[in-house]
Amino acid sequence: MRKKGQFAAVNKVSIKVKQGEIFGILGPNGAGKTTFLKLLATLILPSSGKALVNGYDTVAQEKMVKSSLGVITSEKRSFYWRLSGTRNLKFFAGLYNLNSKQIQGKIEELAHLFNVRELLDARFGEYSSGTKQKIAIMRGLLHNPQILIMDEPTQSLDPSTIHSLHLIIKEKIVREQGKTVILATQRLEEAKELCHRIAIMDKGLIRFCGTITEFQRITGYNEVLTEPPSLEKIFIKFINSEESS
């Protein structure tokens, strides 16, 4: 539980995410998705309760948690824009105590996976939004973490880039490498495309936790899920139905 001023930004959240699962956290702005991910990433201390990541307590075993996690945000400012992609990746890899040989090998492997090999020597500031996001995901994978936390990783990307990133996340990162992904998104179609299970948050509370199919069954919104969704609409109706029942 995390209190922010007079209210708890994340409250009474109890979720277990399985290994090799893509777990989506959905909710409108201010729902507590990012706060929840930051709690897992040890960036925020819970005022009560606890979170375990890969079996490690986020407060008592912070270092182990950090070694197990790769944190990926859509925040493009989190890189040094005047440095090249390679230099950025080398710098951040150094913080994970990898030696130069390991770093070089890992960057080459990831550059191949994300198809950015020929772009890595250009300055980060010159990259397209899609490439910047690819580099952000590569950074999260440098130390080969077991779990990836992704906070709206495809925000403001074009459909083709989103599709290629979805493929990499689903096929390469999860299916082939068996990593666990916890992903916050506002887009229901992204959750439908990627996630095995989802949790819907509102005002810091979990309103629903289960598979997309279960969500469809509960809300009766099958038709919406096959079209560009309006999460707000579904969400408001869902919350209303929860309150009236």
Add this chain to the structure above:
Amino acid sequence: MSYQLSFLLDLVGAFFSIAVFYFLSRLLGKSVAPYLTSYGGDFFSFLLIGIAFSRYLYVGLNGFARSIRNEQLAGTLEAMITSPTSLSVIITFSSLWKFLFASLNILVYLLLGTFLFSVDLSKANILAAVIIVVLTTVAFSSLGIISASFIMVFKRGDPINWLVGNLSILLGGVYYPITILPQWLQKFSYLLPLTYSLRAARKALLQGYSIRGLSSDMMALLIFSALMIPVSLFIFKYAVRKAKIEGSLIHY
């Protein structure tokens, strides 16, 4: 290219700064010599070392806080602190370049002073000076870490830096020996590490004092560091915890 130009401008700036103090010391001439007998009597040499070594005070006080602030503003702090490397290590290494650059700056000041403005460093005890530099760096760093803690929580408006910086310039003996201060004010000078650092540096570089001869000033810096480093680390840890509880660690 921009980095080389910046470095070149720093060098030229150092020359101008030294030249101003050179002519100022010529204006005052021998009239100030009686106050400087324990430093060899030459006002320009006294000033040169005061200005050069006060760079460490500036870097020590500002370096850590600036590193945090820069990373907060750049947005890179979050990516750094989600790594297993501890924040104190990250900040120490982020500031290391600034200390190295300050050392280079001091060297430039001393070289320009020696070769262009005839400062006599022929008796200098280099080893003692290096030890003083190390002790000074550690002592000033403790104040810098406290300053960084403040930035961590309040993000700006750092009173530690302001207070210690101004008091050190006023009372630490950068531009004049502390002996010209009123007796009661001199007592406060001895609470500042800069006082010991400058006195020892001047004696080592201008008069070639041995390490034994400088031991009381070195000991003062050592005691200051031994007391303040644990205190500053404790405060820093507290500040990080507070920022994490408030969720403001990466806010700017």
